[in-house]
Amino acid sequence: MRVAATHISRSFGSTRALIDVSVALEPGLVHALVGENGAGKSTLLKILAGAERADSGEVLLDGQPFAPRSLAEAEARGVGLVYQEITINPSLSIAENIYIGHLRRWRRGGLLSTARMQREAQRVLDSFSAGISVSRSLSSLDLGQWKCIEIARALSLQPSVLLLDESTAFLNHREVDAVLSAMQALKRENMVIAFVSHHLAEVERVADRLTILKDGSKVGDYDSASIGRDEIQARMVGRGVSTGRPAAREPVPHPAGPVLSARAVASGARLAPLSFELRPGEIVGIAGLKGAGGERLMELIAGIVQPDSGGIQLGGRDYRVRTPADAWRQGVAYLPGDRTAEGLIVDASVLDNLVMARPPRRGPFFDRARAGRSARALIDRLRIKTSSKDARSGSLSGGNLQKVVLGKCLAIQPSVLLLHNPTRGVDIGARLEIYRILREEAASGLAALVLSEDLNELISLSDRILVMRAGAVAFTVDRPADATEDDIIRHMT
Numbered sequence: 001m002r003v004a005a006t007h008i009s010r011s012f013g014s015t016r017a018l019i020d021v022s023v024a025l026e027p028g029l030v031h032a033l034v035g036e037n038g039a040g041k042s043t044l045l046k047i048l049a050g051a052e053r054a055d056s057g058e059v060l061l062d063g064q065p066f067a068p069r070s071l072a073e074a075e076a077r078g079v080g081l082v083y084q085e086i087t088i089n090p091s092l093s094i095a096e097n098i099y100i101g102h103l104r105r106w107r108r109g110g111l112l113s114t115a116r117m118q119r120e121a122q123r124v125l126d127s128f129s130a131g132i133s134v135s136r137s138l139s140s141l142d143l144g145q146w147k148c149i150e151i152a153r154a155l156s157l158q159p160s161v162l163l164l165d166e167s168t169a170f171l172n173h174r175e176v177d178a179v180l181s182a183m184q185a186l187k188r189e190n191m192v193i194a195f196v197s198h199h200l201a202e203v204e205r206v207a208d209r210l211t212i213l214k215d216g217s218k219v220g221d222y223d224s225a226s227i228g229r230d231e232i233q234a235r236m237v238g239r240g241v242s243t244g245r246p247a248a249r250e251p252v253p254h255p256a257g258p259v260l261s262a263r264a265v266a267s268g269a270r271l272a273p274l275s276f277e278l279r280p281g282e283i284v285g286i287a288g289l290k291g292a293g294g295e296r297l298m299e300l301i302a303g304i305v306q307p308d309s310g311g312i313q314l315g316g317r318d319y320r321v322r323t324p325a326d327a328w329r330q331g332v333a334y335l336p337g338d339r340t341a342e343g344l345i346v347d348a349s350v351l352d353n354l355v356m357a358r359p360p361r362r363g364p365f366f367d368r369a370r371a372g373r374s375a376r377a378l379i380d381r382l383r384i385k386t387s388s389k390d391a392r393s394g395s396l397s398g399g400n401l402q403k404v405v406l407g408k409c410l411a412i413q414p415s416v417l418l419l420h421n422p423t424r425g426v427d428i429g430a431r432l433e434i435y436r437i438l439r440e441e442a443a444s445g446l447a448a449l450v451l452s453e454d455l456n457e458l459i460s461l462s463d464r465i466l467v468m469r470a471g472a473v474a475f476t477v478d479r480p481a482d483a484t485e486d487d488i489i490r491h492m493t
């Protein structure tokens with residue numbers, strides 16, 4: 001099957017998400033869509049998948065007009081979509097997750113024919129060498145394998161075209177491999193594959209062709225062999241970007257006493273008694289696999305869970321927080337790993353989300369004028385792409401939403417900032433901007449703890465890195481500038 005989209009335009013109110021974009025997708029080739037946050041990548045995929053309608057333009061499937069009004073209609077014509085978010089239900093089996101929404105297929109006289117469903121689910125997983133047995137429990141699989149189950153779900157409808165929207169965004173470096181291998185296996189089956197990614201290393205690894213979008217318009221189509229990473233970046237942003245990974249931080253002196261110190265804090269089996277100090281101006285990275293203890297440490301400081309033993313001091317005083325709100329009040333801001341579930345309210349405006357943690361007041365009243373000024377300053381500083389400060393947050397693109405959550409944290413001028421995967425889904429230009437802002441904040445005294453699956457991010461940002469394994473610090477990298485990803489991975493596993 002060939003996909004030809006021509007002269008596609010789509011606006012949302014005053015935002016022109018796509019302007020006269022044409023792309024051609026060929027079978028047996030992996031096609032990457034790249035561009036800055038808000039460039040229009042997801043909108044284009046959604047139009048192809050039936051989740052959005054184009055205002056104008058035409059899509060042809062093997063020469064036949066294709067204007068699906070729903071995902072189901074697109075699926076029936078052979079076009080499947082894999083979402084950015086994880087959509088696995090852990091209380092169901094692998095096979096049930098694959099056939100969710102189509103379980104009726106496996107019912108005979110009111111009974112679910114589990115054995116047949118399992119056999120068929122296994123066949124689909126094996127068709128792209130996922131290496132997953134349907135008899136396993138979901139909890140024994142990693143997120144990359146969960147993504148492969150979502151790919152199997154799309155494949156169970158026998159599509160000829162598979163669209164993946166930032167499917168690796170929530171995965172760590174190992175889990176990504178499973179998804180990229182799946183794409184390569186499907187390419188060999190002669191499928192049309194298009195994916196969105198902010199990670200140009202992934203694009204280089206699997207894409208045969210790429211289309212660059214900028215501000216809703218197409219910059220161009222390229223053979224990936226003929227264009228280098230620097231040129232892709234330059235074309236994405238419309239100006240030169242020197243490198244995707246900024247120079248590592250030079251060690252900075254930290255003369256003051258610790259702003260935060262943990263003494264033998266422990267939390268069940270998740271965290272063995274741990275002591276460490278965080279000084280003003282210091283950025284400390286935490287590396288570790290899921291469940292290694294980094295997330296639990298952040299949750300303890302953020303007031304989400306209570307330590308079983310040990311204690312934390314903030315600014316030399318006992319720091320006991322029972323709820324996240326307590327922590328925010330004391331100047332400890334937390335950017336959670338999942339921006340929409342915990343980080344912000346999608347139905348509220350950009351302004352409301354930005355100032356939500358500490359709304360400016362005049363007397364007993366909300367000071368809308370001051371809130372407006374502060375929101376506008378954050379929108380400019382973080383280069384948040386929104387039609388206005390009053391726009392509904394849910395209308396922003398994924399990367400821009402992430403910047404809103406970061407803005408909400410910075411708005412309270414915290415003394416300690418806890419960041420979990422701070423630049424997930426954020427494009428390269430904005431990522432460098434966020435690193436610059438965090439360094440500026442650190443230079444004026446902010447202390448930050450950064451838990452990230454992106455090890456290059458930790459190396460670039462941190463003054464030191466705590467590498468966690470099985471609930472304890474297995475190793476401390478004192479000079480991240482001299483470390484490589486492999487050095488860190490060795491201590492994580």
Ligand SMILES: Nc1ncnc2c1ncn2[C@@H]1O[C@H](COP(=O)(O)OP(=O)(O)OP(=O)(O)O)[C@@H](O)[C@H]1O
Nearest residue numbers: 012017037038039040041042043395396397398399
């Ligand atoms: N449902 C919507 N309502 C209003 N505006 C929208 C809607 N969907 C997308 N937009 C706007 O359209 C533009 C393109 O968004 P899109 O999600 O396609 O970008 P993207 O390239 O996928 O970005 P990201 O890399 O951040 O995910 C953005 O300015 C976004 O705010």
